[in-house]
Amino acid sequence: MLERKVEAFFEKRQFSIKNQGILVGVSGGPDSLALLHFLWSQKDKWNLQIWVAHVDHMFRGEESEEEALFVKRFCENRKIPFEMTQIDIPAHMEKSGLSSQVAARECRYAFFQEVMDKNKLSYLALGHHGDDQIETILMRLTRGSTGKARAGIPFSRKFHNGVLVRPFLCLNREEIEEYCRLHQLEPRRDPSNEKDVYSRNRFRKYMLPFLRKENPQVHEQFQRFSEELERDEAFLIQLTEERLESVITEKTSTRISIDIEAFNLMPLPLQRRGIQLILNYLYKVRPASLSAIHIEKIFFILKSPHPSGTLDFPSGLKVVRSYQECYFQFHTHKNQTSYKLEVNEPGEVILPNGDILTLEILRDDVVKNMTPTQHLLYMEEDVLPMIIRTRKNGDRMTIKGMNGTKKLKNLFIDEKVPIHKRNGWPVVTDRNDQIIWVPGLKKSNLYTVHDCEASQRIILLTYISNDLLGGTAKHEK
Numbered sequence: 001m002l003e004r005k006v007e008a009f010f011e012k013r014q015f016s017i018k019n020q021g022i023l024v025g026v027s028g029g030p031d032s033l034a035l036l037h038f039l040w041s042q043k044d045k046w047n048l049q050i051w052v053a054h055v056d057h058m059f060r061g062e063e064s065e066e067e068a069l070f071v072k073r074f075c076e077n078r079k080i081p082f083e084m085t086q087i088d089i090p091a092h093m094e095k096s097g098l099s100s101q102v103a104a105r106e107c108r109y110a111f112f113q114e115v116m117d118k119n120k121l122s123y124l125a126l127g128h129h130g131d132d133q134i135e136t137i138l139m140r141l142t143r144g145s146t147g148k149a150r151a152g153i154p155f156s157r158k159f160h161n162g163v164l165v166r167p168f169l170c171l172n173r174e175e176i177e178e179y180c181r182l183h184q185l186e187p188r189r190d191p192s193n194e195k196d197v198y199s200r201n202r203f204r205k206y207m208l209p210f211l212r213k214e215n216p217q218v219h220e221q222f223q224r225f226s227e228e229l230e231r232d233e234a235f236l237i238q239l240t241e242e243r244l245e246s247v248i249t250e251k252t253s254t255r256i257s258i259d260i261e262a263f264n265l266m267p268l269p270l271q272r273r274g275i276q277l278i279l280n281y282l283y284k285v286r287p288a289s290l291s292a293i294h295i296e297k298i299f300f301i302l303k304s305p306h307p308s309g310t311l312d313f314p315s316g317l318k319v320v321r322s323y324q325e326c327y328f329q330f331h332t333h334k335n336q337t338s339y340k341l342e343v344n345e346p347g348e349v350i351l352p353n354g355d356i357l358t359l360e361i362l363r364d365d366v367v368k369n370m371t372p373t374q375h376l377l378y379m380e381e382d383v384l385p386m387i388i389r390t391r392k393n394g395d396r397m398t399i400k401g402m403n404g405t406k407k408l409k410n411l412f413i414d415e416k417v418p419i420h421k422r423n424g425w426p427v428v429t430d431r432n433d434q435i436i437w438v439p440g441l442k443k444s445n446l447y448t449v450h451d452c453e454a455s456q457r458i459i460l461l462t463y464i465s466n467d468l469l470g471g472t473a474k475h476e477k
């Protein structure tokens with residue numbers, strides 16, 4: 001029985017929402033609708049005051065409105081107070097440069113806070129479940145996340161002036177669907193949940209069936225892993241903070257210096273977390289293009305016999321080693337230096353401005369929707385090694401869908417690229433210095449994939465930047 005499972009899940013964590021006012025975020029999908037129904041059916045037993053918030057993200061026009069009406073009616077029929085808002089996420093994306101998922105989440109959470117404040121509620125319940133947990137952890141491991149992020153979705157955490165809780169993390173998708181059938185709930189289905197273009201959907205479709213076959217209760221193992229890792233991480237971070245105090249020799253909001261000898265004496269797990277803490281402190285918001293290879297490079301200069309070394313990080317952060325001191329500092333003249341780098345093989349290349357170009361070799365059926373920061377190319381003889389460089393006098397390129405060639409200078413003008421950004425703007429060429437791509441702006445005709453057979457090898461280039469291209473988010477849902 002689902003009720004007993006959830007109750008046991010709460011008890012084991014000595015967590016209770018009894019006698020509380022709770023806001024439930026309801027999209028109208030199976031997970032949050034089942035959660036609302038479940039909490040509502042427990043409301044007398046647990047003495048709960050329930051509120052519902054729904055956000056219409058305006059992604060799907062009339063269908064979105066219909067979803068909102070559905071949730072509203074569901075609440076009215078049960079006399080549950082309901083609040084909703086319509087937020088133009090596509091407009092917010094355009095303004096903020098955020099991906100659709102991140103922009104939607106940001107707006108949703110802001111609305112939840114507003115409703116909680118207005119009604120003096122201290123709990124927020126969301127419908128994430130055990131299969132979401134598995135997908136999240138596997139996606140993050142695959143992507144190379146570090147630290148606490150690998151623990152996936154927390155069961156509870158501080159949220160605004162209250163607590164966010166996810167009562168359904170102890171259940172899998174099937175159990176929730178079964179609950180919906182049993183109580184004749186008729187949730188709305190979001191068709192984008194089926195699309196292979198989202199990496200979460202691919203994990204759901206291809207990984208989960210296999211794992212469930214190996215162990216039908218696999219979500220419980222992932223949940224245990226998540227909670228253990230979260231606790232281990234919190235402990236290690238605390239140790240790291242304590243040790244870092246004796247390693248840091250200077251600290252302002254834009255600069256941190258460390259003593260290398262003292263740093264190298266810390267145990268390795270604390271060294272790794274120490275670097276993360278320093279970067280988190282300086283960046284405030286972690287840039288999307290900061291990756292594991294940046295961190296590896298820091299270790300390289302800290303352990304190197306050479307007494308000096310400099311690294312360029314996203315958003316103009318410089319990491320400089322000078323004898324026994326290493327400092328991390330922001331500098332103002334970023335993105336201006338010219339450079340030329342060769343890209344020979346699959347992997348990531350860090351550019352002098354801290355941005356990253358990744359090259360992957362795939363088959364055509366994997367990636368369908370290209371963003372302006374991604375490019376798909378035929379894997380032909382002349383293409384590798386590619387060059388990524390800054391502009392040169394006289395640069396010209398063909399443009400996908402146009403005849404003739406165009407001066408790069410005119411492209412910058414037409415695309416309204418500010419003058420101060422032009423000298424540092426990336427240009428990708430083939431081995432013969434023919435321009436293939438100007439990330440974020442235009443793709444050329446050269447090597448561009450139009451249609452290709454399923455087994456053909458192709459190259460996927462992804463340009464990951466924080467400021468040059470107005471903040472590109474690497475990962476979708």
Ligand SMILES: Nc1ncnc2c1ncn2[C@@H]1O[C@H](COP(=O)(O)OP(=O)(O)OP(=O)(O)O)[C@@H](O)[C@H]1O
Binds near residue numbers: 032126
């Ligand atoms: N538009 C929305 N309005 C209110 N709450 C939402 C909305 N979208 C998501 N949520 C809340 O966040 C949780 C996680 O959202 P996510 O998008 O990951 O899942 P989902 O596929 O929308 O889940 P569901 O099956 O409930 O629709 C949902 O279960 C729900 O509690």
